[in-house]
Amino acid sequence: xxxxxxxxxxxxxxxxxxxxxxxxxxxxxxxxxxxxxxxxxxxxxxxxxxxxxxxxxxxxxxxxxxxxxxxxxxxxxxxxxxxxxxxxxxxxxxxxxxxxxxxxxxxxxxxxxxxxxxxxxxxxxxxxxxxxxxxxxxxxxxxxxxxxxxxxxxxxxxxxxxxxxxxxxxxxxxxxxxxxxxxxxxxxxxxxxxxxxxxxxxxxxxxxxxxxxxxxxxxxxxxxxxxxxxxxxxxxxxxxxxxxxxxxxxxxxxxxxxxxxxxxxxxxxxxxxxxxxxxxxxxxxxxxxxxxxxxxxxxxxxxxxxxxxxxxxxxxxxxxxxxxxxxxxxxxxxxxxxxxxxxxxxxxxxxxxxxxxxxxxxxxxxxxxxxxxxxxxxxxxxxxxxxxxxxxxxxxxxxxxxxxxxxxxxxxxxxxxxxxxxxxxxxxxxxx
Amino acid sequence: xxxxxxxxxxxxxxxxxxxxxxxxxxxxxxxxxxxxxxxxxxxxxxxxxxxxxxxxxxxxxxxxxxxxxxxxxxxxxxxxxxxxxxxxxxxxxxxxxxxxxxxxxxxxxxxxxxxxxxxxxxxxxxxxxxxxxxxxxxxxxxxxxxxxxxxxxxxxxxxxxxxxxxxxxxxxxxxxxxxxxxxxxxxxxxxxxxxxxxxxxxxxxxxxxxxxxxxxxxxxxxxxxxxxxxxxxxxx
Numbered sequence: 001x002x003x004x005x006x007x008x009x010x011x012x013x014x015x016x017x018x019x020x021x022x023x024x025x026x027x028x029x030x031x032x033x034x035x036x037x038x039x040x041x042x043x044x045x046x047x048x049x050x051x052x053x054x055x056x057x058x059x060x061x062x063x064x065x066x067x068x069x070x071x072x073x074x075x076x077x078x079x080x081x082x083x084x085x086x087x088x089x090x091x092x093x094x095x096x097x098x099x100x101x102x103x104x105x106x107x108x109x110x111x112x113x114x115x116x117x118x119x120x121x122x123x124x125x126x127x128x129x130x131x132x133x134x135x136x137x138x139x140x141x142x143x144x145x146x147x148x149x150x151x152x153x154x155x156x157x158x159x160x161x162x163x164x165x166x167x168x169x170x171x172x173x174x175x176x177x178x179x180x181x182x183x184x185x186x187x188x189x190x191x192x193x194x195x196x197x198x199x200x201x202x203x204x205x206x207x208x209x210x211x212x213x214x215x216x217x218x219x220x221x222x223x224x225x226x227x228x229x230x231x232x233x234x235x236x237x238x239x240x241x242x243x244x245x246x247x248x249x250x251x252x253x254x255x256x257x258x259x260x261x262x263x264x265x266x267x268x269x270x271x272x273x274x275x276x277x278x279x280x281x282x283x284x285x286x287x288x289x290x291x292x293x294x295x296x297x298x299x300x301x302x303x304x305x306x307x308x309x310x311x312x313x314x315x316x317x318x319x320x321x322x323x324x325x326x327x328x329x330x331x332x333x334x335x336x337x338x339x340x341x342x343x344x345x346x347x348x349x350x351x352x353x354x355x356x357x358x359x360x361x362x363x364x365x366x367x368x369x370x371x372x373x374x375x376x377x378x379x380x381x382x383x384x385x386x387x388x389x390x391x392x393x394x395x396x397x398x399x400x401x402x403x404x405x406x407x408x409x410x411x412x413x414x415x416x417x418x419x420x421x422x423x424x425x426x427x428x429x430x431x432x
Numbered sequence: 433x434x435x436x437x438x439x440x441x442x443x444x445x446x447x448x449x450x451x452x453x454x455x456x457x458x459x460x461x462x463x464x465x466x467x468x469x470x471x472x473x474x475x476x477x478x479x480x481x482x483x484x485x486x487x488x489x490x491x492x493x494x495x496x497x498x499x500x501x502x503x504x505x506x507x508x509x510x511x512x513x514x515x516x517x518x519x520x521x522x523x524x525x526x527x528x529x530x531x532x533x534x535x536x537x538x539x540x541x542x543x544x545x546x547x548x549x550x551x552x553x554x555x556x557x558x559x560x561x562x563x564x565x566x567x568x569x570x571x572x573x574x575x576x577x578x579x580x581x582x583x584x585x586x587x588x589x590x591x592x593x594x595x596x597x598x599x600x601x602x603x604x605x606x607x608x609x610x611x612x613x614x615x616x617x618x619x620x621x622x623x624x625x626x627x628x629x630x631x632x633x634x635x636x637x638x639x640x641x642x643x644x645x646x647x648x649x650x651x652x653x654x655x656x657x658x659x660x661x662x663x664x665x666x667x668x
Contacts, residue, residue: 059447060510108512113440113448114467115517146447153450153556155457155484156464179510280511 044337045401048123049372050137051301054166055216056205057175058198059145062218062267064112066175066297067120067142068097069267073294074122082408084122084298085134094120101268102289108281114158117143122298128404129397135405136372138298141165149201166205171212171301174202178219178264179281181237185226196244203246212259212304213250214297215241215428219281220264221273221292234264234425255429257312259304262428263419266292299415306376309355320348325377333398340367340374375402376409435520435528435564438466438491439540443551444508452543454521455558462487463556471495471517476533478525478567490567492526493519494533502541503548516540525567532564 057063071094074084086094100109119141123134143162152159166172177198183191206213217223217237227233241247241262251260269290276282310318324343328336343349344367356369381403420427436454453463465483471493479491498506498514506514518540520528528536539559547554 059442060508060512108510110515111442111448111508111510111512113442113470113517115440115470144448146442146449150447150449153453153464153467154461156467157484158467276511278505280507280509282511 044368044371044398045133047368048134048137049369050139051170051305052139052141052165052168053171053173053298053301054141054162054169055173055175055297056148056166056202057145057173057216057218058149058177058201059111061145061175061177061180061198063145063175064097064109064142065101065267066216066218066265066294067140068094068101069289069291070294070298071120071122072098073291074298081404081411082124082126082135084138085125085132086120086122090120104272104283104285104287108283112142112144114144114147114152114156117141117147117158117162124408126404126408128400133401133404135408136302138301140298148205149197163205167209169209169211170305171214172206172209173297174206174213174215176215176217176241178217178266179222179275181217181240182219182222182226184240185223185236199241199244199247203250206250207246210254210258210308212261212301212308214261214263214300214304216297217262217264219266219273221266221268221270222275222281223264224270230264231423231425234262234423237264238262238425238428251428257308258429259308260428261300261304261416262426263293263296263300264423264426265294265297267294293419295415296419299412302376302409303413303416306373309352309373310377312355313351317348317351320346321352321374322377324348325374328374329378333395333402336402337367337398340371344370372405375406376413378406380410381406433522433524433526433564433566434561435492435522435526435532436561437536437539437559438469438493438519438521439543439557440466440469440517441540441544441547442508442514443548444514446552448517450556451547451554452518452540452557452559455560457483457487457521458556458558460485465489466491466521469493469517469519471519476519476528480525488523490522490525491519492522492528492533493517494537496537496540498541498544502545516544520564522564522566526564527567528564532562535562 055063055066071084071086071091075091077083097109100106119139122138122140124136124138125132125134127133141162143158147159147162177195180191180195180198184195217234223233223237226236242251254260268287269292271284272287272289273281273283310321313321324339328339331339344353349370352373353370356373436456437452438450438454439452440448440450442448448467450463450466453466457463457465462483462485465481465487468481469479469491471477471479473495476492476494479493481489481491483489494517496516496518498516500506503514508514516537518537519533520526520536543557
């Protein structure tokens with residue numbers, strides 16, 4: 001009896017397996033030959049990494065308004081280098097919501113029902129050589145807030161689905177109702193109890209995962225009366241939130257390795273809504289939508305995921321990664337691709353790849369995820385890089401793509417940095 | 433044809449929940465499926481759902497914006513209008529007459545007013561069976577009872593009567609599984625029979641009454657058999 005038979009496989013099966021293995025090897029060789037003939041970097045241009053975002057917040061906190069206003073603001077470059085695109089059916093839905101929000105003569109949209117949970121897919125798009133090109137994909141989950149705070153009826157499966165998505169998210173956005181915060185700061189004890197309830201419901205799933213968190217204070221316009229200085233106003237809100245034990249624990253326990261932000265946002269801006277005599281939020285008849293900080297929650301996703309990745313690397317790996325960034329920037333696109341492949345096979349590259357995989361980028365081929373991360377750490381494109389005339393067409397195309405991607409990644413980072421500079425209270429991690 | 437009224441709505445403070453549900457779903461603790469109902473903003477729409485317990489339900493539903501005639505100041509605490517997602521649940525596709533939907537709405541409005549008066553403490557209302565027009569081509573009667581077996585979604589006896597000559601979805605899947613099993617068995621017999629002098633064990637086609645279970649990527653230490661193996665063993 002030979003070794004193969006010891007494994008319980010018959011000789012006839014071996015007769016079949018050997019040619020099958022030979023055929024498989026031949027097919028792999030043909031594929032690799034074809035891959036070599038493909039234009040350089042074609043896979044990089046085609047495969048788009050996806051970051052999954054879940055916005056957690058109780059009912060009425062303003063999740064749908066935030067989403068509709070965010071998309072409306074970001075669907076054009078507005079002087080920047082990128083904009084968001086989405087499938088047409090989603091664009092129609094988002095624009096319908098925004099139209100309902102922005103028309104002073106219409107009521108606010110209905111609250112979202114449990115069955116209306118749906119995922120939106122945004123592509124962060126820029127123009128490369130005059131053509132639109134998707135650089136990143138952001139999956140964004142829209143759901144009913146009561147799934148977070150209320151027990152579901154027997155036989156319902158939507159809540160379990162939500163929590164599964166939270167655990168798989170690359171980044172979380174925690175939505176805090178600014179009107180509730182206003183009530184608490186005005187001494188409303190019922191408001192305090194309900195704010196605590198909302199925070200508890202949000203913090204519990206957040207503690208189970210380690211993705212970056214951006215807490216968004218919605219309806220920021222309703223808090224304008226707290227203090228004329230916006231940073232002091234945000235500081236007051238921050239102190240209130242930090243008085244909640246769960247919130248404080250999340251920030252303090254996790255701040256060593258997790259990015260946590262507090263961003264004040266108004267989906268409609270300072271002159272659109274007001275409180276009526278019964279304390280309900282109503283539209284002003286002459287109101288105009290001018291959102292505040294509406295782009296920050298989505299802009300922060302990629303920089304925060306990557307910052308967290310970098311912070312979780314040991315010092316030697318981090319140095320090796322930054323060295324690789326410098327090396328790559330001095331190579332031609334073809335050489336850089338080859339160097340990237342070699343780097344992924346080394347210890348530092350492997351460690352970086354593993355960390356990126358834990359941040360939800362595991363579905364992306366290893367060298368692509370690492371390449372995206374390295375681009376996020378590269379400097380702003382130089383004039384020499386932009387005008388390099390020595391390259392062939394395919395390499396030039398790839399170079400333009402990389403430079404556009406670097407520009408957009410820098411811009412995302414800079415939007416977050418500008419907010420931090422203007423409102424230092426917005427950075428929660430690092431809080432002691 | 434039989435149908436049951438249902439209502440999903442939110443309160444001024446509390447979120448959307450099932451407020452009225454068919455008595456047989458409530459009795460079985462299976463009414464949570466109605467939380468998945470999405471009604472079109474205007475007109476009547478039809479939805480097919482499978483509950484957690486495997487019941488296949490057909491729902492004719494609509495939305496209704498609550499007016500001051502029914503509720504004073506029909507807004508929630510965030511200033512948003514209140515709406516009802518209501519309609520009729522059946523075990524075959526329904527095509528309710530306008531007056532039948534209007535009756536379901538009237539029942540829903542009454543239940544909703546009661547709910548708003550004591551928000552949070554209002555009990556779930558069980559709706560009773562009522563005659564409803566069936567969609568064209570549907571059989572005249574259907575049993576309202578749930579599948580007797582626990583939730584086996586594929587391969588279990590269909591909860592919905594299927595018109596003669598038209599295979600149900602589960603029937604099609606079962607057929608596909610059987611065909612795949614027969615094909616696999618045939619291939620195995622062919623491979624095994626080629627040139628081997630050893631007597632072969634008879635290969636019997638095995639048709640499982642459940643979907644193939646995904647093979648776990650790793651075995652948990654201490655477990656003698658992965659779940660898939662156990663399921664296969666039961667099938668023999």
